[in-house]
Amino acid sequence: MVPCTFLLLPFFAISATAMDGGPELRTLPQGVAYCQELAGRLAPLPGAAREPARSLAAEGSALCRDGHVRTGVAKLRRALRAAQGR
Amino acid sequence: MRILLVEDDAEVGRFVKKGLQEAGHTVEHVANGREGLFMAASENFDLLVLDRMLPGGIDGVRLVETLRGQGNHTPVLFLSALAGVDDRVKGLKAGGDDYLVKPFAFAELLARVEALGRRPAVDAPATRLRIADLELDLLSRTVSRAGKRIDVQPREFRLLEHLMRHAGQVVTRTMLLEKVWDYHFDPQTNVIDVHVSRLRQKLDKGFDRPLIHTVRNAGYMIRAEP
């Protein structure tokens, strides 16, 4: 089935060129400091004391403290959105 | 007549040569096409009798084509074992004047040889043919004997004309079929005989001297003397 293989080649080629994006760029590492910054942004908001923002924020802060910064940040951001009513 | 016979079969050649000599002709016999062509081209003959299939690289058809190419118009009679229509047509197209299929009756061969050898002169067209007291007018298409008019049908007229043009020669039934009716076919029974005997009755009725004679085992002949 040589011809079929030939037919598939362009697809592999497309995938290969798309992956080839040169040296990688990096985002800044999200540290515990960022967790505290987010918590700081949440605190003054009027909706912060309401559910589900309150529990999401608590969960996020706890995760940050335990070292699961990435998940913690995600929780805190969701808490922010909830508090803003979005 | 001086005749050249080109025939590779020794027995047939000997038989034909003997028969033609007995009929009063001079015959030269050669057994292959090369010699035949040489003889025909270098000497004068009144007639060539050729076998179609000959050894020596030159067959009968080639021989005739070569002769005709040289402007030699000696009449040619083909003898052949090839009886197909195409073979006959090919032989006649090459320049042959007549075509006889083997095996043949010698009388048939002789009749055809004499017909070819003494063909009526083309440049002096006759308007009247006469045998003894029988007269044929080609212009008015009438027949009379001893001044008395005889009624004949058109076909009978043509039959009589052919016989009279070859007066004193044997004309075979096949020749009549070919020349008068213009067909090459096997009539199964001798239909020609009936036509000839009818004509004979019309011509000879009331006269004690018959003009159309039957030649045993050969055909018919019209002649003045009995």
Added chain:
Amino acid sequence: MPPLAMHRRSRQHPGPLWRLLSSAGFRFALLFATLFLLAGLAFTGVLWWGTAGALDRQIDAAIRADAVALAERWRDAGDAAVSDAIGERLALDAEDQTVYLLTAPDGQRLAGNLEQLPDGFRPDVQWYGIALERDGISGEARLFVLRLSDGSSLAVGRDIGEKVRLRALLTEGLAWSAGVAIFFAFAGAWLLRRALEARLAPAAATAALIAGGDLSPRVPLSGHEDEFDRLGQSMNTMLDRIAHLMEGVRGVSDAIAHDLRTPIARARSRLEEALDAADDPAALKGALERGIADLDNVTRVFQAVLRIAEVEAGARRAAFAPLDLVPLLVDAADLYGATAEEKGQALHTAWPATLPLTGDRDLLLQAVANLLDNAVKFTPPGGAISLEASWQEDAVLVRVSDEGPGLSQEDRSRVGERFFRADMARATPGSGLGLSLVRAVVQLHGGTLWFEDGQPDEGGDRPGLAVCLRLPAA
């Protein structure tokens, strides 16, 4: 490739795989698989452009709108406001898909979550596709870099993981379908080859039997009236023709055995007898003459047999020419009318003014002559014979009828077989080849021959026979 080389190659690879690969069914299946794949490729291309392309355009539009909004804020309120807005946006990005970067004119990072501008950054190029690592996880992103009026740079970007996933999905789908297509190509090839073999097997078996020397088998037809049936039918027609020709050849040898032996034997015994009578010249001459007549008869039969063979082989079509049948009929009636008259028979004729036809003049006359000859032979004295011809649609109909003994239905089907002579005809002279030749001539002209009852005489004990020929005009 020359057939011989192909043959040798297949000899070298007698394995089942080679047999599959070299079969026509496999090649057909391969052709179809290729077509399917090409169609699939075209379909996927359209799908890709419609989905991934739309996604791209959507993302680009969102990025551009975001960047333009931030640039406006920068113009209105400066670096600090933009930094604030970026912080706000990042804080709300629960899915962690956005990238921002604001740098001062000296390249110093002011705000955002991206470490630096792309390596190949040029002020005049706005769009970049970048490989992005987020907390150690690699992905791809699209980045829009805006040069602000004081030389600062604002970069806004989004992850395009969705698009990557879609591409992977499509690629995977296509790979699978290609695999399946390949599988079906092979399976289809195998099935098609089996089906072809099964349909061709009867023809091949018949051909093998015939190659083995038995001409009687014919290709069985499935009744589907498809290509294979048509192939089988033409094979059968061809075989019938070959069998007919073989029969003709056999007929010639039968003829030589049957009808030539008799006159040859007769001639031989006459000549032998003549040896004993050698001292009586008259008897000797008579015996020799009869011997020659017998030999002439042999020649005539021989000639007729060869003529029939020649006509049946179709070799005489070369002599075909347009002709009018009427003068030919006039000649035939003229030739045989005299003979009939001699026998006290009346020959009635009837035909239109002209009957144009394409054919062989000598053969047509021979056919009519043979029929008339038979009619004259079998009609008793005082009887009537008729020769009629008419125009019927696009064919000429010739009818020769007599008042002879007729032919039984059984004999009618056998007449035309070479040397067949009805019992009643045995006493009359003839070779038994006349009607064979007529039939061969009629067939050569694409016509048909059949028999009808003739005109019975008053007594009614002679049913008579009419032979009809239908000769198509073209």
